[in-house]
Amino acid sequence: MSERTRTRTQVADVDRSLYDFTYSEEGYERYDDGLTPDIVRAISEKKDEPAWMLEMRLKALDTYHAKEMAPNWGPSIAGLDMDHISTYVSPRTKQAKDWDDVPDDIKNTFERLGIPEAERESLAGVGAQYDSEIVYHNMRDEVAKEGVVYTTIEDALHDPEWEPVVRKYFGTLIPPADHKFAALHYAVWSGGSFVYVPAGVTVEYPLQSYFRLNAEGAGQFEHTLIIVEEGADLHFIEGCSAPKYYEANLHAGAVELFVKDKARLRYSTIENWSKNMYNLNTKRARVGADAQMEWVSGSFGSHVSYLYPTTILQGDRSNCEFSGITFAGATQDLDTGCKVILNGAETTASVDTKSISKDGGCNTFRSSIVVGRHAANARASVSCQSLMLDDISRSDTIPAMDVRNATASVGHEATIGRISDDTILYLMSRGCSESEARTMVVGGFANPVSKELPLEYAVEMNNLIKLEMEGAIG
């Protein structure tokens, strides 16, 4: 097949120049590298936090130091040296209400990512996180009028009305002792979003936040806490992007989602990290009776990812739908998946994931379906499709099922495929170049997930796929 090899286009590494841009850190505060109780106290003091929060941080720090560094499964995180990662970098600006008040370098970063435009067009609110503080925060008046709260956790803690609410929920779904990086998160968390949707309120437009890591060697530990009260309905979008650095970067955020009875929450994420990022994010949702939790997740970039959004279907007849896609290129080892715990009777879960591996990238899909003793007639189906673009990439599927109720039914299917030469010939013989043909096939493969995203995010995801597939500069 030498002829074929010769004619095949070399697909070079990704052009990330769109995302790889940085601005000076001059004038920013930066705490000493490494992690001590003094650093934790300094973070808490600067935020002027209630005492219980400082206590929680210090306890979490103990837990962090007590726990073993690496898990004995999954990709290596040996490249992560916590002694040399600053845990907190605070931008020199206060939170701004108006886009014009945001400093120019920060503004440029966001404008390149298209955030203000997106907000102007259809989004109800934007909370953009630059490094560790929210620098821009705004929400449309009509949403606020209905009693919807969308702010930072810090601001909520300073508000006597919301401080007790944060205290009631914060750290209850993902406890600090969950794993080493959860403990780290609770010790040094900073920034993130607090969303409260009152009972019966339907938020017409999606709320979105955009996280971005800029400072070299800086960790990002934002916390997202969303409470959707009974019968309420919310779509929350989280977007992440980070520029490229030579030192290892760490992301250990936490997302806690409380979906009350008859409520519905859709949580969409496009994560696009730079390729030296260790993404050790923890996301969890607790779902009440007759309620619905929908996850749409696109994971691009990062050097190593451990990411398994978890849904606890506590209430009867609650439902979870998960669609996710991951793209692993050269030097990437992405261990992703999804966990659903079906505790209520007649609960249903449907998990549909796709992975793409290219240039030696490694994708591992882990799913865990747990059906509890009381989950009569629970139903769960897991489908995992993998696409391998060459012979040096790797794709593994590791499904786990733990079914403790005889009336439950759980199904799993997994396929691993390649792009066939016949498909490429077909598209080329209608005028597409080889790389266009490959991009078209991969885009088609990803289509069931991008269809679930709001238009501008679907466009961003398609652009990311194009960049990953066609980028010639790298």
Place this chain on the structure above:
Amino acid sequence: MQDQLLRVSGLSAGTEDKPILQDVDLTVGAGQTHVLMGPNGAGKSTLGHVVMGDPTYIVSAGSIVFDGKDITEDSADKRSLAGIFLSYQAPVEVPGVPLYSYLRTITQKRPELKMTARKFRSRVGDIADQLDMNSSFLTRELNVGFSGGEKKKIEMLQLLLLQPKLAILDETDSGLDVDALSVVSRGIEAYRQDCDGALLIITHNTRILERLSVDRTHVMVQGRMVAEGPASLIDEIDAHGFEQFEHTGGEQQ
């Protein structure tokens, strides 16, 4: 050389381990209709694929000249943009790619077919009507879940949309019921009339040829061209089969 749209000269080609085409000559003039016949396994489809630029086959000798340019080394996409179209026996399914946006993409690759989105929509609609295609097909994924006959209609739809200078129809009539066959025949007729395109029809079924005026007939046996003649050759093959040619082919080996 307007009268020689396609000139295949001394072409030998095959897979890595097996020679298939041997010293093949074939000339198709602009706007002409040629028929390529031969028994199963003669190499007819291989010739179609080699002219289209399928990298499965390696050309070991000879040349392919199209529209005055030597395209022997060109990739399939270049040949497509130059005006060659191959309708496949078994069109592949491409999941997740909506037929309509695919059609828009391949049309936009051709500057000569530049049109507004509105014009494009009505053009596609007209062709779909012409081919008795349900317009709901257009929102479905490319070839996914379509019957054999429907896939052939989608091939015809692309043919009429792209208006190539040369269309190679590889067993487009095989496995079609009478209704689908008549639709495909109408598509071919429309292509002849609207685009004045040349045709190379690969078939062993003469039914599809009934409504067409054929300029030349070629017979291939065991990878070689063994006979060429006027349309009347088809009737001869209809009456006597390929046996007479198979003998010739055997001798030449």
